[in-house]
Amino acid sequence: MRIQVRLPKIQPNEYELPKQCPYDGCSGDAFKPHGRKGEAKAVRDTDHDKVTSYRYKCATCGYTFRIYPAGVSQAQQSNRLKAMSVLLYILGISYGGVADFLWSFGLQMSKTTVYDNVQAAGVVARKRQKATVKHGGQRAIIGADGTFLKVKGVQVGIEVVVDDETGELLGLDITASESTEEIEPFIREIAEQVKAEVLVSDDFNSYKNIADNADLAHQICQSHIIRNVDKVVESIGRPTRMLHPPLMPKGVKSSYHQIERDCRILQGLVRDRPPDAKQILAILYDCYKATLTPRPKQKHSIWYRMKRLIWRLWMRWERITLHDHFEQLDGTNNACERLIGWWIKERYRTMRGYKRTLSIRNVVAVTSLLGAAAEPYDMGLLYA
Numbered sequence: 001m002r003i004q005v006r007l008p009k010i011q012p013n014e015y016e017l018p019k020q021c022p023y024d025g026c027s028g029d030a031f032k033p034h035g036r037k038g039e040a041k042a043v044r045d046t047d048h049d050k051v052t053s054y055r056y057k058c059a060t061c062g063y064t065f066r067i068y069p070a071g072v073s074q075a076q077q078s079n080r081l082k083a084m085s086v087l088l089y090i091l092g093i094s095y096g097g098v099a100d101f102l103w104s105f106g107l108q109m110s111k112t113t114v115y116d117n118v119q120a121a122g123v124v125a126r127k128r129q130k131a132t133v134k135h136g137g138q139r140a141i142i143g144a145d146g147t148f149l150k151v152k153g154v155q156v157g158i159e160v161v162v163d164d165e166t167g168e169l170l171g172l173d174i175t176a177s178e179s180t181e182e183i184e185p186f187i188r189e190i191a192e193q194v195k196a197e198v199l200v201s202d203d204f205n206s207y208k209n210i211a212d213n214a215d216l217a218h219q220i221c222q223s224h225i226i227r228n229v230d231k232v233v234e235s236i237g238r239p240t241r242m243l244h245p246p247l248m249p250k251g252v253k254s255s256y257h258q259i260e261r262d263c264r265i266l267q268g269l270v271r272d273r274p275p276d277a278k279q280i281l282a283i284l285y286d287c288y289k290a291t292l293t294p295r296p297k298q299k300h301s302i303w304y305r306m307k308r309l310i311w312r313l314w315m316r317w318e319r320i321t322l323h324d325h326f327e328q329l330d331g332t333n334n335a336c337e338r339l340i341g342w343w344i345k346e347r348y349r350t351m352r353g354y355k356r357t358l359s360i361r362n363v364v365a366v367t368s369l370l371g372a373a374a375e376p377y378d379m380g381l382l383y384a
């Protein structure tokens, strides 16, 4: 994984007045200094131990408030220290570990404060992510994918939607499964908000249904298709080596020995995607179509498995090859996989599980915000 950030810094002589009175319900925008002298404020930071705050008074409502130099808020810690704790946590150190690390440099911070800092950054990241979806303009291609994590020992599903081009997280939902009913409303809402045209996903039926229902063009990830075909071919095995091959079902045109050859053809088709692939699939399907569907609990014959695989590829061929006609598509769901791999799984590997699902939302939002940025992310924006 790659994270590039800029940490905020205290600018002890830079002060900015608020655009609007901080008092709830007052829209005043004119302020007068209240008392001339500034007051010293102790601050925890890498470079400064105190700064000067000034009091101002709202000309409209009379409310007085303090202003602090850039990089400092009412909090005891500077924005830089907050951002440092968030960054260390994202890099894989536990809440307690971050506190220990900072303490060893003389920077006092409790484990609970580290936790609060990470969650607060997550809340801001999620707000930004929501604003991106609402006002960030069209995202023609979105990717969707799911994964599973444990929260207090219980498995929960995580469904993510990303901008396929930039890798930005557009939405994250906690789900019980990857069924159509479970994930469709969430994916469709984002698709509509960003005016998506194409959905990229893996081979699950849920995504196929969602793409159809939402009228989106659908790209099934190329590497998933190749992997799935290889897996089925592998499981069908090398029939020609069997000493006592099973009997060929009635009406089937591919003999036991031809199955291996047909498997190679399928593996070639999904890799090379020749223009006459659908005709080839039709011919192959014809060789197996006489196989009867097995009764429940009956073993699936290799002919039946071939029939199913060929049918599946044939019926999905437009979705498998969409990227051959769509310049912006690379045929993979890499944007989603990177987000899940780097920003969900990799971070999760080093911890003992999440305690709250809200924490997953916050941590993933902030890691992907930092991770997907094209330039070093200015962490000061989390405290703007």
Ligand SMILES: [Zn+2]
Residues within 6 Å of the ligand: 021, 022, 023, 026, 027, 028, 058, 059, 060, 061, 062, 063
């Ligand atoms: Zn006011």
